[in-house]
Amino acid sequence: MATIKWISDPTHSEVQFKVKHLMITTVTGYFKKFNVEAETDNAEFSSAGKVVFTADVNSIDTNNEQRDTHLKSADFFHAEQFNQVRFVGNKYEKVGGDKYKLHGDLTIRDITKPVTVDVEFGGIVVDPYGQTKAGFTVSGKINRKEFGLTWNAVTEAGSVVVSDEIKLLAEVQLVKQN
Template identity: 65%
Template sequence: MATSKWSIDPFHSEIQFKVKHLMITNVTGSFSKYAASITADDEKLTNAKVTFTAEVDSISTGNDQRDGHLKSDDFFSAAKFPQVRFTSTSASVVGGKVEGLLTIRDVTRPVTLDVDFGGIVVDGYGQTKAGFSISGKINRKDFDLQWSAVTEAGGVVVSDEVRIVAEVQFVKEA
């Protein structure tokens, strides 16, 4: 059986997270520098092994002050822990779930993400591509992202729950 290898296409992918602010709206952030790969038993992505890294310094929420705060020791501590990492432990990429170990800061925890497989196509340049929509939730405090504040009225400023949302295309390597 031939192994297939796939690399993320950064021009056709988005890695985002969403967090409630003041518990009334979501703030969306993204990473602009990341890498991901899939190694599978065959071209149908059977028994897939998924790896992903994101550079914390590439975080963007559309607000420089907030981005700086997220990179500080209150949250990601980018100077000490420059990457977020995920390595699958079990994946049914085509079957709807990927389980793995997520590392943020120096904390590694198991997570399960939902996967919606969009299919495999050959594009106009002859490249074989696979598409996925990925989603899941984590508790930021489980990863030592402990900063917390309350409003004068006692409301929460930033929720503990973080939603992960990714739209990704992978290119099959020759």
Template identity: 60%
Template structure:
């Protein structure tokens, strides 16, 4: 019997990491996101169909001027494209409690297939009787492939923002009745 799992945003986070000036890494978070997973049964996540949305206007890099630049047309154009979406196409079993999640990521007007590594943390019933499943998700994308092409170069020739963006998410889902 199909089982629907709803994201628990209180116990989840979505982050990204990108090199700045090639010498350090800046970490950012999206503070507003939502998702569901539908599985054929409550114990087989290899059958999962994932739908995930991120509010681009919720970006937070702990520096408001940078956040406003990231929301602008130079990057996400949050006013025109308020969400980033991910829709899974398949799940590949990689090992014990490890999977590769294949799907289509849409940023702005660009949709491309990506792969995400997923580590299944297990299931548990919380103190309130909710049955939960936890996952650690990692991946890497080329921002330029998604139309995020803004770039600058320092006087010494260093790139201000790297092309590679690492994705990290720690997510809990609650089984729905």
């Protein structure tokens, strides 16, 4: 059977991250430029042979220009030297119903670590323009310090400014290519 290729539909997809600030509120950020490519053995998306996600670090947007500049600096992503976040999925396993686990390797800066994310398959439809689309909700957590994002500060009261845990959330719509 021929491999089916899928690419992300950027106008119907979003990739965000959430981090605790001062341990009392959550700040949400987005990667405005990203790409997802997937290959499947069947049109039902019950298996995925390859999933590659890339995000442009320079497209980070937290709705605060000063914070975005800091995130792109050497304190965090060091965008000048490492301008891309990359995840290569290598195992897509069904865990029940429309729920899956996607296992792969995440690279931030020059550090690659194994990561598993939860995937909820939303289904496949043909849009009004005849394109076959598949929808997914992806969620997971990483420890930012494992990827060299170690900057932090402490308040006068002893609270940390930025939590180590980063929550990942993506709504991804893929378009069938063949």
